[in-house]
Amino acid sequence: MADTTTPDIIYTKVDEAPELASASFLPIIQKFAKAAGVSVGTRDISLAGRIIATFPEVLTEDQRQSDDLAALGELVKKPEANVIKLPNISASVPQLVAAIKELQGQGYALPDYPEAPETDADKAIRAKYDTIKGSAVNPVLREGNSDRRAAKAVKAYAQNNPHRMGDWSADSKTRVSSMSGGDFRSNEKSKTLADEATAKIVLIGEDGSETVLKDGLSYPAGTVVDATFMSAKALDAFLTDEIAKTKEEGTLFSLHLKATMMKVSDPIIFGHAVKAFLKPVFDKHGEQLKAAGVNPNSGLGDLMARVEDMPEVKADIEKVIADRAPLYMVDSDKGLTNLHVPSDVIIDASMPALIRAGGKGWGPDGKEHDANCVIPDNSYAPVYDETIKYFKETGKLDPATAGTVQNIGLMAQKAEEYGSHPTTFEIPHNGTVRMVLSDGTVLHEHSVEAGDIWRSASTRKAPIQDWVQLAIDRQKAEGCEAIFWLDETRAHDAELIKYVKPILDTKGVADKFKIMAPREATRASFETIRDGKTSIAVTGNVLRDYLTDLFPILELATSAKMLSIVKLMNGGGLFETGAGGSAPKHVQQLMEQNHLRWDSLGEFCALGESLQFLADARGNEKARVLGKAVDTATQGILDNNRSPSRKVGEPDNRDSHYWFARYWAEALAAQSEDCDLAAHFAPIAQELADKEEAILSELVEAQGKSVDLGGYYHTDPKKTATVMRPSATLNAIIG
Known part of the structure; x- marks a missing residue:
């Protein structure tokens, strides 16, 4: 069972390559943080962990584990929250089924995933598993809006070391x-509720029969409620x-x-x-x-x-x-x-x-x-x-010359959770879908046919207001172009614009922002960054997800190195470490060649921000010194090209962690703000430098052979630690 105390910083346990990297990196973080009186603990939001937590009734006492996602969901609503969130699997059905099969093979008496449930028991099992599918984690943790941008050091490195770009031709058939x-898009309807309301979604058949698809929906006043179908x-x-x-x-x-x-x-x-x-x-x-x-x-x-x-x-x-x-x-x-x-x-x-x-x-x-x-x-x-x-x-x-597109994304309190929300349905028969308020008012209505995909999403007033204010603050800090990517001809966007314009007018900053449909905003943003300038894209949830991959992959070659800060609405902080889309290939290479090319730069950036946030929130000046030194270490990784290589036999993720620890210790030993910390880390820095040859030799000698992690979705902690911490010399220094 998980520890019930709340650490100063929570480092999430996730899946695939980011979790393997954690086995190497987390001990370093905990060693350094302890010197500043900062505790760093973990909470399990991995796919396997969430499956185990969902079915305690079929497991032994030793196999059971607490529902860490639910606990974190409560924590992020509190001002003391400080969470570093690594990318986790958003499971498709095949991934979910594979994870269940692996756990069953490890002795977990879990039920199979019922792909076509017929009995009530199967339907109940299916309903529990369906809460784990897809983007089940992010909506729970994101109790704030998103501020994503390339860290200055990362952007400078990308410009000084430009990645390869494929050539485009005017006659491309793509x-x-x-x-x-x-x-x-074409069927969307949207309204803003003047008052608090409850609602249900019903399907009226052609024969007049009524099927309740969803009941008990509750919306506070000011909520934008959408409905549409394909x-x-x-x-x-x-x-x-x-x-x-x-x-x-x-x-x-x-x-x-x-x-x-x-x-x-x-x-x-x-x-x-x-x-x-x-x-x-x-x-x-x-x-x-x-x-x-x-x-x-x-x-x-x-x-x-x-x-x-x-x-x-x-x-x-x-x-x-x-x-x-x-x-x-x-x-x-x-x-x-x-x-x-x-x-x-x-x-x-x-x-x-x-x-x-x-x-x-x-x-x-x-x-x-x-x-x-x-x-x-x-x-x-x-x-x-x-x-x-x-x-x-x-x-x-x-x-080498491109500017950058930052992003302020509306996502707090499950804003715009399209297609993943429990208000998305495959229609069983022809009829009419209605969203009906408790007073009998029909909010939205669509004529549908069997097989159509009907969905509803909602966006609350408070997150919208917070999003606009976050955009205002970001634009003021940057002093650059800022665009709300909203289309006045789209039903949902038109409702958001009714919020955005009055706030900008009231704050006296309407002249600092443009409102443009996504197509036009796309071209404007590319023209801006082609001139080497900065643009801020202020977007909804889905576009936030898309653009914070599109622009970083073109600017930096990856989205995993983005600085991603979620300012939680009740005062806490959630620090995300980038995307995990290439993680499966990384794991495959590790298993076959014991080489992990996952780049932890996103984790480095998030760690620095988390420590600085902790210093501000708790008045812990030692944490501030630690955070500043993280920034110096991150710069050292970039300046000295210490990021992982793709090829076996060359430096990998574990090598980059050694160098990060060394640069971090050297920065702490050299700083003058805290003499105790300087004295504490001086011998550590010296030992890391003196034993460089032995450490790097031990790390490279581990590569080139297949390894056993004890699983893919649910690895064995001891086996993983052995694989990811192969340098006895480094381990003796870190502890």
């Missing part, structure tokens, strides 16, 4: 395709058309969704794409596939596993794939396509990577090709469409 109607027929027609066009154009068919964050809607859309691409197979073998338990939402990989003993079906699948346009590949060497697993191609990572590569994606032949980037919903597809058009016109961005 394009973005989106629905022209019948999508979430037509299944329109989606299928669009996908069929684009599959044919892609073949004619001779490009890759690439589908870009967010099946993790949009955990209800996007796996369904993904399933439609799988069925559309393999339509002749489903038409011919539909009953056989159904009997085999095939769910297209789980992807081509799951489908192929289920038809392994069906040679005729397999042959027909291979024939259809050969006849279609080539698929954008996740791993061409292993034959993993865009349609294999819903969580393998995540739009906020996949689209920037393709754009950075000059509009090229990997095909099944192992070569780069132009691509049709299929983004069905037209809400934010224009951002990527305009980006591609801009680079076709102007050529690639130069990281």
Whole structure:
């Protein structure tokens, strides 16, 4: 069971590469922080940890663990909160099923995930597992709005050491395709509630029957409440058309969704794409596939596993794939396509990577090709469409001279949780969906058909006001261009603009901001950074997610090095460490070659901010000294090129932690603000320097062989520590 005391700083236990890196880095943090009287503890928000915490009734006493996510959800509402959040898995169904299977293999008597629950017991199990799927962590912890930007040291390093950018040509065939109607964007309705209200969502059948989809919804006064749906027929027609066009154009068919964050809607859309691409197979073998338990939402990989003993079906699948346009590949060497697993191609990572590569994606032949980037919903597809058009016109961005786009994101209290909220449904039969307030008022209404995807989202008044004020503060600090990415022709954005304009007017800063639709804001921002200047993108939740990958990947080559501060609305601080999209490949390399190329620079940046915040909140001046020294150490990592290499036998994540510890100790020993800390760290710094050769030798000698972590989703702590702390010399110094 987890410790019930609350440490000064909580460092989250997560998954994959970031968690492996923690096994090496966290002992260093705890060693240094202790000298300043700062306690650093952990709380488990990993996928495996959340599964275990959800089913205590089937586990032994030794296996049970507390619900750390729920505890942190309460903590972030308090002013004393100080949480460093590493990127965790936002689980798709295949990932969830794989994690359950691994835990079962380790002796955890967990129930299977019921993909097609029929009994009440199965439905109850499914409901519990569904609380773990997708972006289950972030909405709980983000009790504040987001301030994301490249740290000055990181930006300077990127300009002095520009990464490679693919060349763009004006005749590139790469394009973005989106629905022209019948999508979430075109069907959206939005209203701001004048008074506090409760509501239910009902489906009225064509025969007059009423099915309650969701009851007991509660909204405070001033809440913006949206509702919309995507037509299944329109989606299928669009996908069929684009599959044919892609073949004619001779490009890759690439589908870009967010099946993790949009955990209800996007796996369904993904399933439609799988069925559309393999339509002749489903038409011919539909009953056989159904009997085999095939769910297209789980992807081509799951489908192929289920038809392994069906040679005729397999042959027909291979024939259809050969006849279609080539698929954008996740791993061409292993034959993993865009349609294999819903969580393998995540739009906020996949689209920037393709754009950075000059509009090229990997095909099944192992070569780069132009691509049709299929983004069905037209809400934010224009951002990527305009980006591609801009680079076709102007050529690639130069990281050596490019400015930067910062982001202020509206996300507090589950703002704009599209497609992942428990108010997203696949409609079972034709009828009318209504959002009905307790007084009988019909807030929103849509005529729908079986298979349509209907969703609602809400955004509260207090987070909106806090978001606007955060933007005002950030613009004042930077003195640069600031744009609210809001489209007055979109229902939801129009309601937000009704909040934004009066606040800007009241504060006397309306002239400091522009309000632009996402397409226009995209071009304006690229023009600004091409001139070497700074722009602040003030956006909603989903665009926050997309833009804080798009611009950093083009500016810095990665989004993992962003400074991400969440100023919690009740006074605490949440410090996020960047994206984890490439984590699976990093883990694979570690297991095969004992080389971890994960870069902990995001953790370094978050640690410095967390210590400075602690100093301000608690009056702990030793913590402030520690935090300033973290900044110096981070600069040392960049200036001396101590970040991990990609190749086995070269410095990796563990080497970078040694150098960080050394630079941190040297900075503390050299500072004059706290003599006690200087005296304490002087011998540590000296020993780290004197034993450099032995430490680096021990670290490199560990590489080159496969390792056993005791699991993937649920690793063995002792085995992981042995792998991630292979230098006995360094361990003796750190303790």
